[in-house]
Amino acid sequence: MNTIPIERPRTDSAASVRALRRIPHIDDWPKAASQPVATRLAIVDVETDGLDPSRDNLIQIAVALVDVSQDGRILRVVDHGTALADPGRQIPPRIAKLTGIDNGAVRGKKIRHAALTKFICQADVALAHNAGFDAGFCRRLLPGIEHLPWICSFRDVDWLGHGFDGAKLGHLLMQQGLFAPTAHDAIADVEALLALLDSELPTGETVLAEAMRTAQVPTVRIFAERAPYETRHELKRFGYRWNPHKKVWWTEVAKADVHAELALLLRIAPGARPVQQTMTWHTRHGQD
Numbered sequence: 001m002n003t004i005p006i007e008r009p010r011t012d013s014a015a016s017v018r019a020l021r022r023i024p025h026i027d028d029w030p031k032a033a034s035q036p037v038a039t040r041l042a043i044v045d046v047e048t049d050g051l052d053p054s055r056d057n058l059i060q061i062a063v064a065l066v067d068v069s070q071d072g073r074i075l076r077v078v079d080h081g082t083a084l085a086d087p088g089r090q091i092p093p094r095i096a097k098l099t100g101i102d103n104g105a106v107r108g109k110k111i112r113h114a115a116l117t118k119f120i121c122q123a124d125v126a127l128a129h130n131a132g133f134d135a136g137f138c139r140r141l142l143p144g145i146e147h148l149p150w151i152c153s154f155r156d157v158d159w160l161g162h163g164f165d166g167a168k169l170g171h172l173l174m175q176q177g178l179f180a181p182t183a184h185d186a187i188a189d190v191e192a193l194l195a196l197l198d199s200e201l202p203t204g205e206t207v208l209a210e211a212m213r214t215a216q217v218p219t220v221r222i223f224a225e226r227a228p229y230e231t232r233h234e235l236k237r238f239g240y241r242w243n244p245h246k247k248v249w250w251t252e253v254a255k256a257d258v259h260a261e262l263a264l265l266l267r268i269a270p271g272a273r274p275v276q277q278t279m280t281w282h283t284r285h286g287q288d
Contacts, residue, residue: 219278
């Protein structure tokens with residue numbers, strides 16, 4: 001049998017090799033602002049012993065206060081800190097393995113709620129990579145930060161539109177030519193998020209600039225109340241998410257897209273009763 005010769009691609013060219021730069025350590029960021037400060041952010045990450053803010057517990061929180069310029073560039077890290085909390089129950093082994101935080105690490109630890117609230121409230125706005133998750137736990141733990149709006153660097157950046165093929169923090173860093181060498185705990189994730197936010201998108205503006213701009217645009221959340229059970233697969237296929245607490249499918253769209261979305265909903269889930277709710281960056285995250 002004749003074989004077809006296959007020309008294998010060369011792997012020694014510059015195009016086939018990509019170097020990654022290590023992200024800056026959080027203490028390596030400037031301590032003084034080089035330009036006028038427009039906004040102060042509280043960049044937040046939490047580690048928890050479960051996924052439900054109403055029932056599960058925060059076991060670690062890290063916060064960095066960051067001053068930002070008008071064009072969305074990080075000018076300095078004002079201060080940062082982290083705290084551990086004993087959940088009073090067994091931390092699942094998979095979480096301990098992922099975060100490096102086990103029951104021994106948190107035994108007897110408590111968060112000083114008043115001090116942490118005062119620290120975060122120095123900021124104008126809070127930011128997390130998955131703000132729907134982090135904000136839910138933070139608002140339960142610290143009701144005194146309820147007034148702060150939230151930015152989500154996961155949802156408030158059009159990663160797909162910019163050519164990225166995923167939106168997990170570590171994966172995004174690598175696509176931006178960066179890597180984070182440390183373990184997955186809260187302060188390491190804040191450090192990684194700082195580097196990602198300060199990196200540039202193909203448009204030339206920073207990730208943070210787009211996230212801040214998008215977060216401030218009101219959206220409309222559409223609930224598909226009374227959607228027939230048999231339509232659940234179509235709803236999921238078209239991007240609707242299930243809220244287990246309210247027991248309803250929902251999606252979120254720009255105001256300009258509401259009419260088209262309502263028409264789509266009635267087509268894929270006949271009999272559903274659409275209910276609309278306008279969302280702002282004060283209400284969008286952590287209140288599902």
